[in-house]
Amino acid sequence: MKLFEAFTLKGIPVKNRVGVPPMVCFHWTGLDGRVTENSVRHYAELAKGGAGLIISEACCISPRGRVSDCSIGIWEDSQIEGLSRLVDSVHAEGTPILLQIQHSGLVGYGETQPLHNYLPESIKPYTAQHGDVIETKGPSEYSCVFPFDGLTRRAGEMTEQEIHAVQEEFVAACVRAWKAGADGVELHGCHFYLISQFMNTRVNRRTDTYGIHPEQFCVEIMERVRKAVPKEFIIGVRLGVFEPTLEDGIRNAKALERAGADFLHMSFGFAAESEPMKPDDYPFNEFIYGAQVIRRNVSVPVFAVNGISSPEQAEEILRKTNVDMCFVGTGHLVNENWTRDAESGKDVGRCLRCSYCQWRAYPDKCPGRIVLERKRKS
Numbered sequence: 001m002k003l004f005e006a007f008t009l010k011g012i013p014v015k016n017r018v019g020v021p022p023m024v025c026f027h028w029t030g031l032d033g034r035v036t037e038n039s040v041r042h043y044a045e046l047a048k049g050g051a052g053l054i055i056s057e058a059c060c061i062s063p064r065g066r067v068s069d070c071s072i073g074i075w076e077d078s079q080i081e082g083l084s085r086l087v088d089s090v091h092a093e094g095t096p097i098l099l100q101i102q103h104s105g106l107v108g109y110g111e112t113q114p115l116h117n118y119l120p121e122s123i124k125p126y127t128a129q130h131g132d133v134i135e136t137k138g139p140s141e142y143s144c145v146f147p148f149d150g151l152t153r154r155a156g157e158m159t160e161q162e163i164h165a166v167q168e169e170f171v172a173a174c175v176r177a178w179k180a181g182a183d184g185v186e187l188h189g190c191h192f193y194l195i196s197q198f199m200n201t202r203v204n205r206r207t208d209t210y211g212i213h214p215e216q217f218c219v220e221i222m223e224r225v226r227k228a229v230p231k232e233f234i235i236g237v238r239l240g241v242f243e244p245t246l247e248d249g250i251r252n253a254k255a256l257e258r259a260g261a262d263f264l265h266m267s268f269g270f271a272a273e274s275e276p277m278k279p280d281d282y283p284f285n286e287f288i289y290g291a292q293v294i295r296r297n298v299s300v301p302v303f304a305v306n307g308i309s310s311p312e313q314a315e316e317i318l319r320k321t322n323v324d325m326c327f328v329g330t331g332h333l334v335n336e337n338w339t340r341d342a343e344s345g346k347d348v349g350r351c352l353r354c355s356y357c358q359w360r361a362y363p364d365k366c367p368g369r370i371v372l373e374r375k376r377k378s
Contacts (some may be wrong), residue, residue: 002318003311003326004343009053009301010093010234010262012096013182016052017318018339019327021265021305022100022186022238024057026070026360033060035082040089044260046332047093052337053325054090055238055265058102059083061173062166065103065194067148074101074173082168083180091181098234099177100186101170105194106138106155106203137162138197139204139211145274146192163210166194167221174235184234184262185225189218190269191240199252200243202273214243214376215255221261234262240269241290242276249290250297257298265303265327266291284317292321303327309350311342333359335366347375 004016026036059074060066090097134322138155189195197203198217241249287306295302305327314326330351341348349372359366
């Protein structure tokens with residue numbers, strides 16, 4: 001099966017075409033953003049499961065830019081030690097790992113939600129309630145209801161000085177990832193977050209160079225990171241396919257390839273302002289279709305993700321779309337041994353698509369895990 005063929009990503013051996021995509025483990029990290037033993041054990045088990053490449057959950061470059069008060073942080077040097085333990089636990093199994101680097105922008109916590117324990121004790125933590133409006137910053141003035149928490153974010157336009165400051169935070173975070181021993185980084189450029197906001201021409205309404213060239217914000221980050229880390233360090237981007245259209249996604253992908261991206265990991269972008277599409281007779285979803293089209297337009301490796309649940313489906317995607325890897329998300333939450341089981345022909349289990357992911361709250365109560373364990377005992 002092509003799924004179990006090895007390949008090389010910028011000189012790094014990857015033992016198969018199965019990837020574990022970034023998936024935030026809520027409630028495992030404290031307000032200080034430091035990695036906990038729960039996270040180290042989790043990533044060690046994923047690595048033992050045989051996947052060829054692991055990309056960590058989002059590591060945020062700024063406390064104010066977190067999408068959750070329990071996100072892993074990479075905004076200060078004191079967090080490097082925990083990240084290094086996480087990386088080492090994966091490398092111990094012979095598996096490369098990239099750290100995903102993220103800032104939420106207009107859907108982050110902003111200035112009205114001081115949830116961080118480094119603040120003075122006199123400041124009472126604020127817990128947002130349904131219907132609250134959180135004031136944030138983004139590429140331009142914009143307001144939206146963030147679907148993941150139902151809260152309204154109202155963004156003001158970032159000044160050029162603020163843009164450059166955030167870019168430097170991205171660069172510093174990537175240097176910390178290198179110091180932690182990671183094989184590289186994935187800049188988080190989709191899923192409503194800041195880079196995606198710049199890429200999407202309906203969210204980014206600027207009239208300066210960052211609006212005329214929506215990819216410029218990310219391109220400049222990549223260029224500065226490249227100067228700050230060894231040439232062997234991998235720098236890729238998780239990119240929205242439709243920003244807002246597929247044509248925009250192709251344009252962004254080509255621009256990032258020219259800027260030196262080592263891979264592109266295609267997913268959904270700023271979904272409230274996008275136009276997903278695929279041919280009526282296409283056998284997979286819109287995002288797999290988008291990854292296939294992007295792969296035809298660039299020469300760097302392209303990764304597919306979204307709804308890939310079985311080894312047979314992943315194999316078919318690899319053969320029909322020519323993408324370089326398939327990233328299996330919730331399947332690895334249900335069964336950390338997904339890849340080894342797939343290769344040996346065992347039942348890998350399946351995610352039962354709970355309305356709210358039970359694994360992220362209570363892993364032991366994940367229905368998919370419970371069903372798989374019962375099958376194995378019967």
